Amino acid sequence: MLIDAIPTHKPSEYPYQSHRTWRIALAALVVLVVQLAALGAARAFTAEQVDKGQEIFRLQCARCHGPSGQGISNIYHDMTAPPLIGAGAFPLNPRPYQKMRHFQFRTVRDIFEFASAVMPADQPASLSAEDYWDVIAYLLSANGERVNGQMLNEDAAAQMSLAGMQERARAAGVSERPLPAPAGIAPVIEGRGGPVQ
Template sequence: MTSTSTGHPFPLGRFAWMAILASLAFPATSLAAAPYSKEQAVHGRTVYNQSCAACHGGKLQGGAGPALRGKKFSGSLSYGNMTASQLFDFMSKHMPKNEPGSLPEKAYWDVFAYMLCENGFKAGKTALDADSVGNVTLLPLPGKPAGACHSP
């Protein structure tokens, strides 16, 4: 069976196939807005600076603790095959290292929102929480910070 217009066995042209393949390489979940709000990420930055930066670095680059953004963070997630729900569960039970589980639950969600923002996920209109975290696909990381992380 061949297409009458192209003579190829598939009816779509070369550019249509390239567009389909490109869309598979860059899933919409990482490009669409994540379920966290700009305000949540800004508050998460404050909590992060107070409770996390001493170990994970002022820019999430790592230090005594692992990096929480960029290629090193992506590698850690990939190695552990970690979902967003699993990452939140780990954070809320084991962090900060010197006082595990000591922050209010909202503070952990806000820090997670800040981490998403710093890894290039765009802010949405609703806060990240237990009901929405399952909608976050962590890998591949979108890339550069989304910008909303630093302004009120």
């Protein structure tokens, strides 16, 4: 090791140093394992699901929910597509302006139940279950939830509480009342040729 080559240190100092280094490394490892265990229990999706879901979002959801998931008012049959990304996403209760959702979002599975039944609003239930899971994985990731490498599916989603995300939104001062939906934003649908200038 490089440090062994420095002649000014007495060799007897090294065992103490290395003991301490090992203890710190071990403590860090324990903390990491505990954190990973907590994460595993709470959330589960893969990076591949997130990548595929991002593309599905762009093609199937952005025309109403906005290219960055910010929500668009009066976008479809006088209905507002609420934000799906950002501090106010997925509140426990439907917002007062909502006409289609009539139940609480408690776990990620509730989001799936809703989205797979009635979204995209203009083509309900038109995607495969896999596509719905992928797009939900993307939305979770975009909302700051971390990938843990396990597949997001029905069983995993039922274990994934949204309480943490909803609590963070409350702490940030975002109540369950509606976010002011952005007005006058035209839906952006990108083709392969890029956005229209």
